[in-house]
Amino acid sequence: MVSLRCKMVVKEELKKLGLHYVNVDLGTIEILEDITDLQREQLRESLMKYGLELLDDHRKIIIEKIKSVIIEMIHYSDELPKVNYSDYISEKLGYDYTYLANTFSEVKGITIQQFIIMNKIERIKELLLYDELNLTEISYLLHYSSVSHLSNQFKKITGLTPSYYKKLKKKRFKNLEDL
Template identity: 45%
Template sequence: MKLYIKNMVCRRCVTAVQQVFADAGIVPTEITLGEVELATELAADEVEGLNTSLHKLGFEIIDDRKSRIIEHIKKLIIKVVHHSKEPLDINLSDYLSSQMNYEYNYLSNLFSEVEGNTIEKFFISQKIEKVKELLIYDELTLGQIAFQLGYSSVAYLSTQFKKVTGLTPGYFKSIKLNKRAYIDDL
């Protein structure tokens, strides 16, 4: 049995979901971003109990096909942006289509219909979150960050960063290095 979990975006999310299952006395065979594989079927009351516990942590069990497709799109984008050291070497639309075996037009329309936002805007927002993280770590130059995230230039990264955050990367870095904060607060 496979359960699909909404809002899992990082390794800490996997750990939190593992704890919910452990607390319920259920041992999954595998937990990855957005998915929990189980060896046996769960009773309806077990699924409801898990969903209640997951909901307290900001997660949710997804039970319809459209939502699973949307979560898979998000999972792929998060993987490319946050967990890959190399920039995506093909177009995002081609990547998503090849990974999901759907026409990009279908994926794009479905995403916009369900999320009220475009795949491209979600992709950009994830890239900007990664830029914020890398700026705070202060280990890479802006040029290295631009390359790592597949920007054509530092100027383009800076323009997009300012458009999304209202701040230049340099100003953001200066205020965040002077006052450490949780990345969710940025």
């Protein structure tokens, strides 16, 4: 999801360039008029000052949208969708999943499923550090079939068991507090 601050920055930069927009959302801008090469370059430079990137390549835009949907789904939703991830992503973006999956793999060199797993592991790490949920609750929250499935996937990606990871992080925090 595009943050409110990012939207405001983009809208302000468009206004400075005299460009009228219909919509600024999830990595896309709909501009009413044709944009000149000079305006495009000025917009690109202005956005870079804020750490934002202007993407012209349709494939790169699709990839960023896929990544945004997955990150929003895993990191910022209270509950993961009940449907398959492929159906959810396809429905959310309005494209056939096979097209999305092939484009993502060609450009990123990994599958959408691998990207989802990497993000789920990052989310598990966060949840372990917050120490508000146990592994069973985390497993349920992130739609793992079992705690052992979560633990196996976590270990395969990180090389550590979830409980060992949690102990390691707590020990590091304690050592920092003792300084």
